Amino acid sequence: MASPGVCMSILNARKMKDGFGTFTNPERFNNQDFEQLKQYCQIRQVRYIDEMFPPDRRSIGEGVLSPSDLMRVTWNRPRKIVSNPCFEVDGISRFDFGQGMLGNCWILSSIGALTFQSVILKQVVPPEQRFDEDYCGIFHFRFWRFGKWVDVVIDDKLPTIDGNLIFVHSKNPTEFWPALLEKAYAKVCGSYSDMNAGTPAEALVDFTGGVHICIDLKEPPKDLWEMMCRAGQSKSLMGCGTPQGETSANTVLPNGIVQGHAYAVTGVKTTLSQGQQVNLVRLWNPWGEGEWKGDWSDTSMLWNTVSPEDREMCLKKRDDGEFWMPLEDFCRFYSDLDICCMCPEFLDENSSCHWKTAFYEGRWVAGTTAGGCMNDLDSFCTNPQYRVKIDELLSGCSSKKVEKNMLVSLMQKPDKRNRRLVKNLHIGLYVFEVTEEFKTQRGKFSASFFSRNRPVAQTKTYLNGREVMELLMLKPGEYLIVPTTFKPNETASFILTIVSKAETHVQ
Known part of the structure; x- marks a missing residue:
C-alpha cells in the first residue's frame, strides 16, 4: 500500500493504449473491483466495509468539524437512518438535495448541472444500484481524474450526528444517491475536508472528462x-x-x-x-x-x-x-x-463541423526539462515542445466570419492523492509559428529559435490553478506549443489537451 497522501494510480500512456481508463472501460480506483467485491460479500453474506476509505475521522479529515462535533459522529448505513432507504426516488434531479456542513458548493452545483445530461449522468452514477435483495452495502461511481476514467468503490456507511446526515442530504430522507455520490468524490479527493472550497470548473471536468x-x-x-x-x-x-x-x-x-x-x-x-x-x-x-x-x-x-x-x-x-x-x-x-462539454462544437454556428481532441502527457523535471517562462530565455528551450501541423479547413467547416479553430488546455497532475496537500505551480503555455527557415528542423528547437521568434499566442497570465486554457485562431501551417512553469527547475507532471477544428498532426 502506498504511503498516505500519495496518488496510487496515475495514468500512463501504455494503459490508455490498452483501453483502460476510458469512458467505456474505467480503471479500478485503488485496484478495487466492484463486481468481485460485491460477489465476495454476497457469498459470505456480509456487509462491505471499505478499508481504503474507512468509516472514521481520517475520512472526514481536518478542519471541517469542531473537535466536539467530531466526537459525536457515528457512521451509519442508510437502513439504520431510515427503515426504507432508496438509491433514488422518482428519478435523479437537482431538486433532490441541499448542501450540508461542507463548503463544497462547487461540487454540488456541478452535480445539479450534471442531472440534465442523461448519458453523462449514467456514466458518473451507474444505474441499477438498489437497496434490494442483492444489497450488501457496496456502491460505485465514476469520475474522470487527470486523463483517465476511474471506477470508485465505497461502502454505504455515512457520517451522521444524532442520526442525521451532516454533509449533503436529500430533501426526501429515504433517498441516498447524493450522499453516496459525495462520499465517492470525497474518496478520490482524499477526505471530506479535501472537498472544502474549489471551483465549478474542476468538478465539471471530473464529471465529464470533457x-x-x-x-x-x-x-x-x-x-x-x-x-x-x-x-x-x-x-x-x-x-x-x-x-x-x-x-x-x-x-x-x-x-x-x-x-x-x-x-x-x-x-x-x-x-x-x-x-x-x-x-x-x-x-x-x-x-x-x-x-x-x-x-x-x-x-x-x-x-x-x-x-x-x-x-x-x-x-x-x-x-x-x-x-x-x-x-x-x-x-x-x-x-x-x-x-x-465533450467537444466545443457550441463555439461554431456551423454545427456540421466536428472538432477533434487529443491528449498528451508530459513532465517538467528540474535540471532537464523545466526551463521556466521566457524570462529565462537560456533555459526556456529545455521545456517540453509539441510541434503541430494544421491543415486547411474542410469546405463544410470554413466560414468568412473570424472564429477560433483550436483550444489548448494545460492541466497539471498532482503527485499526492489528498487534494488539500496539492501545491499547484504557476503554469502557462506559448504558441510559436514555425517559419520557413525552421521547417527542416528536427528534434527540439534551440534557444536561437526562441530568441528570433515571438509567440503568436500565449496564456494571458501564469496561474497557480489546476488548469489554464486558451482559445486560438491559427491559420494553416506549423506551430510549436511549449507548456511551461513560471519558474525554472520545478518538477511536475501535466496533461496537454489539443482540440482542433482543422485536421492536426502532432509530434
Whole structure:
C-alpha cells in the first residue's frame, strides 16, 4: 500500500493504449473491483466495509468539524437512518438535495448541472444500484481524474450526528444517491475536508472528462448569449461563481445573491416583454434554497408582461434555489462562467463541423526539462515542445466570419492523492509559428529559435490553478506549443489537451 497522501494510480500512456481508463472501460480506483467485491460479500453474506476509505475521522479529515462535533459522529448505513432507504426516488434531479456542513458548493452545483445530461449522468452514477435483495452495502461511481476514467468503490456507511446526515442530504430522507455520490468524490479527493472550497470548473471536468472553457463575465465576448444558447443545445454543462466580496464567503447580499458561491446554469431563454426581447438566464443555488430578488425573480411583476405560455413554462413560485435573471444582471453579479462539454462544437454556428481532441502527457523535471517562462530565455528551450501541423479547413467547416479553430488546455497532475496537500505551480503555455527557415528542423528547437521568434499566442497570465486554457485562431501551417512553469527547475507532471477544428498532426 502506498504511503498516505500519495496518488496510487496515475495514468500512463501504455494503459490508455490498452483501453483502460476510458469512458467505456474505467480503471479500478485503488485496484478495487466492484463486481468481485460485491460477489465476495454476497457469498459470505456480509456487509462491505471499505478499508481504503474507512468509516472514521481520517475520512472526514481536518478542519471541517469542531473537535466536539467530531466526537459525536457515528457512521451509519442508510437502513439504520431510515427503515426504507432508496438509491433514488422518482428519478435523479437537482431538486433532490441541499448542501450540508461542507463548503463544497462547487461540487454540488456541478452535480445539479450534471442531472440534465442523461448519458453523462449514467456514466458518473451507474444505474441499477438498489437497496434490494442483492444489497450488501457496496456502491460505485465514476469520475474522470487527470486523463483517465476511474471506477470508485465505497461502502454505504455515512457520517451522521444524532442520526442525521451532516454533509449533503436529500430533501426526501429515504433517498441516498447524493450522499453516496459525495462520499465517492470525497474518496478520490482524499477526505471530506479535501472537498472544502474549489471551483465549478474542476468538478465539471471530473464529471465529464470533457473540454473546459472559462469566460470572464467582466469582459464577456460579444456573442456570449449566442454561445450560451448553443452550449445549452449541445449537452454542455454550465456553472458559474460570484466574487468573494469584502466580507467573508457565503454572505447573502440584499438582492439574494450569495458572495463567494458556486451556482449551476440550468437554462437560457429569450422572451418578449412589452415588445422588447429579453434574454434570461436560469440559475440554481446548491443550498436548495435562497434566490435572486431582482428583475425576473419569482416574485417580479415583470412576469405579467410576457405571454401566458412563457409565464406558465418559466415561473415556479417556490423557494427551491432556482430563479431567472436577465443576462445583464448575470454579467454584473457573477464573475465567471464555466462551460464544460465533450467537444466545443457550441463555439461554431456551423454545427456540421466536428472538432477533434487529443491528449498528451508530459513532465517538467528540474535540471532537464523545466526551463521556466521566457524570462529565462537560456533555459526556456529545455521545456517540453509539441510541434503541430494544421491543415486547411474542410469546405463544410470554413466560414468568412473570424472564429477560433483550436483550444489548448494545460492541466497539471498532482503527485499526492489528498487534494488539500496539492501545491499547484504557476503554469502557462506559448504558441510559436514555425517559419520557413525552421521547417527542416528536427528534434527540439534551440534557444536561437526562441530568441528570433515571438509567440503568436500565449496564456494571458501564469496561474497557480489546476488548469489554464486558451482559445486560438491559427491559420494553416506549423506551430510549436511549449507548456511551461513560471519558474525554472520545478518538477511536475501535466496533461496537454489539443482540440482542433482543422485536421492536426502532432509530434
